Amino acid sequence: MEQKSAMKKQGWEIEAIGITYKISTKKREHPFKIFTKKQEINQEPKQQVTNLEEASLGARHVLKDVYCKAKPWEILAIVGPSGAGKSSLLEVLAGKLTPQSGSIFVNQNPINKAQFKKASGYVTQKDTLFPLLTVEETLMFSAKLRLRLPQDQLSSEVKFLMHELGLDHVAMTRVGDDRVRGISGGERRRVSIGVDVIHDPEVLILDEPTSGLDSTSALQIIDMLKLMAETRGRTIILSIHQPGFRIVKLFNSVLLMANGSVLHHGTVDQLGVNLRTMGMQLPLHANVVEFALESIDTVQQQRKVLQQETQPQLLSSSTTKSRQKKVEVGESRSGKFTLQQLFQQSKVVDEESIDFGFDFPLGFANSRLQETLILTHRFSKNIFRTKELFACRTIQMLISGLVLGSIFYNLKDDLTGAEERVGLFAFILTFLLSCTTEALPIFLQEREILMKETSCGSYRVSSYAIANGLVYLPFLLILAILFTIPLYWLVGLNPNFMAFMHFLLLIWLILYTANSVVVCFSALVPNFIVGNSVISGVMGSFFLFSGYFISKHGMPNYWIFMHYISLFKYPFEGFLINEFSNSGKCLEYMFGKCMVSAEDLLREEGYGEDGKWRNVVIMVCFILVYRFISYVILRLRYCPSISSFKGSLV
Numbered sequence: 001m002e003q004k005s006a007m008k009k010q011g012w013e014i015e016a017i018g019i020t021y022k023i024s025t026k027k028r029e030h031p032f033k034i035f036t037k038k039q040e041i042n043q044e045p046k047q048q049v050t051n052l053e054e055a056s057l058g059a060r061h062v063l064k065d066v067y068c069k070a071k072p073w074e075i076l077a078i079v080g081p082s083g084a085g086k087s088s089l090l091e092v093l094a095g096k097l098t099p100q101s102g103s104i105f106v107n108q109n110p111i112n113k114a115q116f117k118k119a120s121g122y123v124t125q126k127d128t129l130f131p132l133l134t135v136e137e138t139l140m141f142s143a144k145l146r147l148r149l150p151q152d153q154l155s156s157e158v159k160f161l162m163h164e165l166g167l168d169h170v171a172m173t174r175v176g177d178d179r180v181r182g183i184s185g186g187e188r189r190r191v192s193i194g195v196d197v198i199h200d201p202e203v204l205i206l207d208e209p210t211s212g213l214d215s216t217s218a219l220q221i222i223d224m225l226k227l228m229a230e231t232r233g234r235t236i237i238l239s240i241h242q243p244g245f246r247i248v249k250l251f252n253s254v255l256l257m258a259n260g261s262v263l264h265h266g267t268v269d270q271l272g273v274n275l276r277t278m279g280m281q282l283p284l285h286a287n288v289v290e291f292a293l294e295s296i297d298t299v300q301q302q303r304k305v306l307q308q309e310t311q312p313q314l315l316s317s318s319t320t321k322s323r324q325k326k327v328e329v330g331e332s333r334s335g336k337f338t339l340q341q342l343f344q345q346s347k348v349v350d351e352e353s354i355d356f357g358f359d360f361p362l363g364f365a366n367s368r369l370q371e372t373l374i375l376t377h378r379f380s381k382n383i384f385r386t387k388e389l390f391a392c393r394t395i396q397m398l399i400s401g402l403v404l405g406s407i408f409y410n411l412k413d414d415l416t417g418a419e420e421r422v423g424l425f426a427f428i429l430t431f432l433l434s435c436t437t438e439a440l441p442i443f444l445q446e447r448e449i450l451m452k453e454t455s456c457g458s459y460r461v462s463s464y465a466i467a468n469g470l471v472y473l474p475f476l477l478i479l480a481i482l483f484t485i486p487l488y489w490l491v492g493l494n495p496n497f498m499a500f501m502h503f504l505l506l507i508w509l510i511l512y513t514a515n516s517v518v519v520c521f522s523a524l525v526p527n528f529i530v531g532n533s534v535i536s537g538v539m540g541s542f543f544l545f546s547g548y549f550i551s552k553h554g555m556p557n558y559w560i561f562m563h564y565i566s567l568f569k570y571p572f573e574g575f576l577i578n579e580f581s582n583s584g585k586c587l588e589y590m591f592g593k594c595m596v597s598a599e600d601l602l603r604e605e606g607y608g609e610d611g612k613w614r615n616v617v618i619m620v621c622f623i624l625v626y627r628f629i630s631y632v633i634l635r636l637r638y639c640p641s642i643s644s645f646k647g648s649l650v
């Protein structure tokens with residue numbers, strides 16, 4: 001136990017060895033171009049490609065045999081021009097990408113991916129936050145999901161973190177995004193960092209934490225990270241584009257990359273020495289990192305020459321395959337030592353003798369029920385604050401109920417009236433199904449957050465699926481009530497209260513069925529346009545095959561299966577063009593005297609007392625099936641954490 005706490009104090013040293021990551025660049029051949037001659041390479045002049053082998057294999061090296069080491073109590077900055085491979089390397093270190101070869105070690109021990117994700121924080125380049133939550137709410141929900149603490153302790157943790165991040169003054173301000181005005185870009189970046197440090201991770205990986213910020217805000221953020229490293233022994237790895245002079249001074253070591261290769265790995269001072277060794281004239285008081293980035297082509301050329309002439313001893317240990325056991329005391333310092341750092345360094349020498357163990361709590365912070373409650377709370381805040389959605393949908397439903405009621409006003413109980421009711425109900429179904437798509441943009445907006453949160457073990461996917469299912473229920477009930485009340489009484493359907501309640505239930509279920517289908521398909525589509533097209537297609541075909549336009553007996557056999565999987569034959573099955581149609585009973589059954597007389601008819605047809613509930617039960621079953629399918633899709637597509645949580649990093 002003592003040994004473990006010593007480990008904790010010591011911090012986590014991350015070492016990546018021989019990381020190679022390739023992506024396929026092979027263009028897919030046209031599927032119908034079977035007889036086309038293959039391109040003859042000899043006919044064309046040889047292309048000037050840097051790596052002929054790569055080109056011929058249709059693969060591109062994003063990372064080439066990368067070595068890097070990040071120490072606790074320190075900041076390692078990954079710098080390089082755009083496309084150098086910085087983000088890819090960070091993703092590999094964070095366990096989001098699996099390289100083709102290479103290994104990652106924590107304190108010289110291979111690490112389990114799931115444990116590492118749990119014990120680290122990864123702040124992506126893009127802020128993935130809920131724009132309608134306030135800063136305090138954002139951090140509080142993150143704390144609730146990741147920490148197993150009582151409410152008052154959670155509140156004090158969040159307050160402390162906001163203070164540390166300099167966010168006190170915007171605690172009650174909404175986060176905002178491109179569309180919703182909220183806190184500033186710098187403050188949003190700090191909230192993103194806050195979300196990922198709330199559980200006090202041992203390692204913090206940040207992709208461009210200063211992008212889009214002015215120099216003062218950028219310095220503030222790096223200063224804050226430096227403080228985290230120096231006071232709490234955290235390992236900070238970040239990528240940065242063009243760090244200013246004052247920022248560079250805060251880095252303990254720098255990894256200079258270009259074209260996926262490491263050009264330098266060491267202190268900023270060493271970088272200066274290396275550049276001079278290459279014969280470059282560094283202007284006095286120059287920002288060494290900036291100078292190296294500006295002269296990156298020369299650095300690359302010199303490196304090649306050096307590599308050819310001698311084995312790379314000067315530049316970096318990037319190609320070193322064997323692990324370095326030597327500890328370069330003071331080597332990675334930029335002049336500033338803390339007692340903790342010195343303590344840590346002396347400890348590193350004995351690293352090998354320490355049996356590495358993780359005392360970072362594994363498993364989920366909350367039970368499934370607690371997670372579901374927290375997520376439902378967060379969901380409902382987001383939904384009820386989406387004013388456009390709430391206002392538009394409620395007004396739309398109320399007005400359409402009134403307008404439809406006034407068009408189909410006081411329908412008679414005769415055959416003509418029954419026919420008109422068929423038209424009304426067919427329209428209701430089409431209308432409700434086609435306009436209940438709010439789940440699509442909502443899901444598309446939050447799926448990145450879902451992926452991020454579940455990949456680091458904040459909560460279970462099943463809790464999300466249940467919360468997603470629960471949160472729409474009250475919202476859709478409000479819509480159903482607003483739609484049904486004017487419509488039902490204006491049209492003059494059965495005045496019996498229970499018949500009204502049954503009708504309301506059907507409308508609610510239709511809305512919820514449509515919502516479940518949308519949730520299910522939105523988990524499959526890449527964006528809104530595709531999603532909208534797919535969902536309209538699915539809804540349309542379900543409706544078409546339900547039997548409202550063509551009886552199942554009239555359908556060719558090869559389409560019959562569609563009739564059986566079409567959900568929308570269930571809510572108002574009596575309206576269908578089916579075996580009842582010819583007898584004329586169908587029309588009466590459908591809406592003749594609404595539910596009460598329909599019940600008699602059902603009894604006549606042998607359905608018995610419970611006949612009218614049969615459709616409700618079937619619809620509920622379908623909803624459950626669709627919800628389950630969407631859970632499976634979410635699990636497999638967005639959160640394949642089963643495999644990653646079990647496997648090790650490489």
Ligand SMILES: Nc1ncnc2c1ncn2[C@@H]1O[C@H](COP(=O)(O)OP(=O)(O)OP(=O)(O)O)[C@@H](O)[C@H]1O
Pocket residue numbers: 023062080081082083084085086087088089241
């Ligand atoms: N999945 C992918 N598909 C296509 N190209 C990719 C993919 N992943 C990485 N690349 C390419 O690999 C190279 C490195 O990408 P990466 O995002 O790591 O660079 P970067 O140094 O972070 O760039 P920037 O500073 O502009 O964010 C780029 O040329 C990029 O286009």
